[in-house]
Amino acid sequence: METNLALLLLFAPFAGFLINIFFGKKISRTLSGTLGTIAVAVSFAVTVFFFLQVSSTKVPVMVDLFQWLTLQNFSVNFSFQLDQLSLLWLMFVTGIGTLIHVYSISYMHDDENINKFFAYLNLFIFFMITLVMGSNLLIMFIGWEGVGLCSYLLIGFWYKNQDYNDAAKKAFIMNRIGDLGFLIGIFILGYLFHTVEFTGMKSMIDNKWPINESLLGVAMLCLFIGACGKSAQIPLYTWLPDAMAGPTPVSALIHAATMVTAGIFMITRLNFLFNLTPDVLEIIAIVGAITSLVAASIGLVQNDIKKVLAYSTVSQLGLMFLALGLGAYEVAVFHVITHAFFKACLFLGSGSVIHALHGEQDMRNMGGLRKVMKITFITFLISTLAISGLPPLSGFFSKDEILLTAFHHNKPLWVIGSIASIMTAFYMFRLVYLTFYKDFRGTEEQKHHLHESPSLITFPLVVLAILAFFGGAISFPGMSWLNEYLAPVIAKPAVHEHLGTTEYILMGIAVAGAFLGIGLAYNKYISKGEVPPQDSEITGVAGVLYNKYYVDEIYTAIIVKPIYAIGSFFKNVTEVAISAFIFGLGKVAVLLGNEGKTIQNGSIGFYLLFFVLGVCSIIGYIFLVK
Known part of the structure; x- marks a missing residue:
């Protein structure tokens, strides 16, 4: 029974894929979408069943299908693991999906x-379900590569635009860089433990299995590199903003609850190993904090509504990695969940705006939309308040726990995280004010066709806005359901359960910082009514931020162009070598032919001479061999 349900959970979306890819053209557009939606809804229903079961029994569901690999003392099972962590992830992956x-x-x-x-x-x-359900690193890697492939297909879905194709290729290649690190980490762990099963490795650690700590540190660093690629951390983050080339639902799916959270899931799943490498955890925390600050600063001046949200995603992922690096895995998971709610709502809300404006994404050509798009505006505002960290919305609780943890463990990183949070409040309300307030700045034709989106678009917005508002209830300070639920899979909980004066002061500082960011945005874009200048007029520090610190240009100069040059050199050398070899063989054949044809002169005596010499040679060879 459990095995069949687990397989239904996994393969229902795959069945939807097969039906749509082979028969989709033969059915109506609405039916095609309905079948795809039902497939994921079935997975969500089964996930709820297992979630309730495991919450009640506290016993994970293990599904062993068959032995996959056997190599001397190393074996891997093709099996799945439905425990507290995987089911929690599946709840928002399939639900929001x-x-x-x-x-x-x-x-x-x-x-x-x-x-x-x-x-x-x-x-x-x-593939995301495969990644989350896998009971070992190799099955996780199948899902890991699968979501990378699908991101390529979805980002470049409108393939007739070459820029979109370039964005898809960029995402695919940068993820392959991280994936190489992930693969090397898997090989090292397989060498150290003779298994890549999560339960097997954890059991060995619990039983004090002797281990090479230096080699383990290398493995964890390699796995972190893989997480950097998938979850867009410095230096492998530049693919994610460009991924906005895909349709808006793709942006919501990739950036809210699925692919970009894979790195956080992997590190949390292996928390018992990362705890043994504090130096690697420190690197994770530093990289996360810097990523959060850099991405937030870039988001301050972006004018494409989806690009703002993209850099916001990178920044929030940085905060999650900050929590992971401080050993507060449950806090990182908490922010993953709340972020899934409000960021999915924000991306889908931006899609609603783009839909109403027939493809317009530049906020400089928007304004005044709250009058005609009330549902989109209200849901967008709720999610903006949540991501800005204002109580009592979900983002306040999860972000506040990250900052509290940082303050108690590493005050410089707390400062960086706090500054990034202030920037978040500023650029998110900058987006709200430019998009929904003041007068409409688009064309008269756009103004004439302004309307609220259909109910199939606004319904998900309403559900997600409700979750963004109340989602923080799963982990109130001092009485966290989430922390208790995750206790079986988190080796060393790092949550501050008891709030004192210091914690309340820090909460107050965080809220004051959020209001500061909102106030600055209000003063600039409402009181003064400013509108961002055109691209050619953006100079100075704003120009540097608008051009994303010229990181793409730097990568092009120091990586892409040299690789092209090396490739061009070897291409030319190879072409010359191959040409010389092929033409050389041809010339030799022609020369031999020209020389050989001179002996074909029609002389019978000459031919008989060679015949006799040949026969004598054969006879002599036979006698010599004997």
Whole structure:
């Protein structure tokens, strides 16, 4: 029974993929989207069943299918693990995934390849479920690579635009860089433990298995490099903002609850190993804090509504890695969950705006939309308040726990995280003010066609806004349901359960910082009514931020162009060598032919001479051999 349900959970989206990819063109657009949505909804329903069961029994569900690999003293099972962590992840992956599918039925209705779109979405969910359910690192790696493939397909979905194709290739290649590190880490762990099963490695650690700590540190660092690629941390973060080339539902799916959280999931899953390498954890915390600050500063001046949200995602992921690096895995998971709620709502809300403006994404050409898009505005505002960290919304509780943990463990990183949080409040309300307030700045034709989005678009927004508002209830300070739920899979909880004067002061500072950011945005874009200048007029520090610190240009100069030059050199050398070899063989053949044909002169005596010499040679060879 459990095995069949687990397989249904896994393969329902894959069945949706097969139906849409092979038969989607033969059915209606709405039916294609409905089938894709039902497939993910089935996975969500099964996830709820297992979630309730494991919450009640406290016993994980293990599904062993068959032995996959056997190499001397190393073996790997093809099996799945449904414990507290994986089920929690599956709840928001399949739940929010279902809402995004519902949204996409309307948003993508007029696209000629809607069946292919839902096929790719279903395949993406299938691989994400594989990643989360896997009981060992090799099955996780299958899902890990699968979501990378699907991100390539979805980011470049509108492939007729070459810029979108370039963005898809960039995401694919940068993820491969991180994935190489992940793969090396798996090999090292397999060498150290003779297994890559999570339960097997944890059992060995609990039983004081002798281990090479230096080699373990290298393995954990390699795994972190893999997490940097998938979860867009410095220096492998530049693919994620460019991923906005995909349709908006893709942005919500990738950036809210699935692919970009894979790195956090992997590190949390292996927390018992990372705890043994404090130096690597310190690197994770520093990289996360710096990523959060850098991405937040870039988001201050972006004018594309989706680009602002993209850099916001990178910044929030940085805060999650800050929590991971401080050993507060449960706090990072808490922020993953709340972020999934409000960021999915924000991306889908931006899609609603773009839908109403027929593709317009530049906030400088928006304004005044709250008058005609009330549902989109209210849900967007709720999620903005949540990500800004204002009580009593969900983002306040999760972000505050990260900052509290940072203050108690590393005050410089607390300062960096606090500054990034102030910037978050500023650029998010900058987005709200430029998009929904003042007068409309678009064309008269756009103004004439302004309208609220259809119910299939607004319904997911309302659900996600409610979750963004109340989601913090799963982990109130001092009475956290989430921390108790995750206790079996977190080796060393690092949560401050008791709040004292210091903690309340820090909460007050965090809220004051959020109001400071909001106030600065209000003064600039409401009181003064400023509108960001055109691209050519952005100079100075703003110009540096607008151009993203020229990181892409630097990568192009020091990595891409040299590789192209080396490739061009070897291409030319290879072409010359091959040409010389091939033409050389041809010339030798021609020369031999020209020389050989001179002996074909028609002389019978000459031919008989060679015949006799040949026969004598054969006879002599036979006698010599004998």
